[in-house]
Amino acid sequence: MIPPTYHAYPFDAAFSEAVILDGLIYLSGHIGDDDDGHLAQGFDAEVHQMMANVAASLARFDRPLTALVSVKIILTNMNMRERFETLFATYFDGSPLPACTIFGAAALALEAAVEIECIAKL
Numbered sequence: 001m002i003p004p005t006y007h008a009y010p011f012d013a014a015f016s017e018a019v020i021l022d023g024l025i026y027l028s029g030h031i032g033d034d035d036d037g038h039l040a041q042g043f044d045a046e047v048h049q050m051m052a053n054v055a056a057s058l059a060r061f062d063r064p065l066t067a068l069v070s071v072k073i074i075l076t077n078m079n080m081r082e083r084f085e086t087l088f089a090t091y092f093d094g095s096p097l098p099a100c101t102i103f104g105a106a107a108l109a110l111e112a113a114v115e116i117e118c119i120a121k122l
Contacts, residue, residue: 004020005019015028016028017060018057018061020122024122025061025067025120026119027118027119029074029117030050030054030115030117031046031050031053031109032049033110033112037110039110043083046112046113047087050114051091054116054118061122063120063122067121069120069121070098070100071118072101072102072103073103075102075104075113075114076107077113078104084102
């Protein structure tokens with residue numbers, strides 16, 4: 001077995017941005033914050049920034065969003081599930097959607113409304 005490869009964030013963090021193992025990229029959770037740590041305002045804007053962050057992480061490995069095979073979505077308000085699903089689907093433009101688990105949490109970092117954790121094929 002080939003040992004995992006760990007990839008640090010380009011800034012100080014207590015965890016890896018990604019771990020590569022067996023042809024898969026395991027991304028740490030992403031929220032809708034910008035490079036300065038400011039959370040986007042409003043649910044839709046937060047989702048769009050979050051997906052931009054995921055796309056940027058995958059780009060470090062020359063992979064597109066369509067390389068995602070599985071995602072976990074955490075919402076602080078489960079009433080936003082349908083809205084999230086509508087926004088999320090727009091990023092795949094007819095391509096197969098990744099497997100997905102959505103669950104609720106009382107709170108997320110920076111008081112975010114949504115967080116995503118991803119697995120992508122390398």
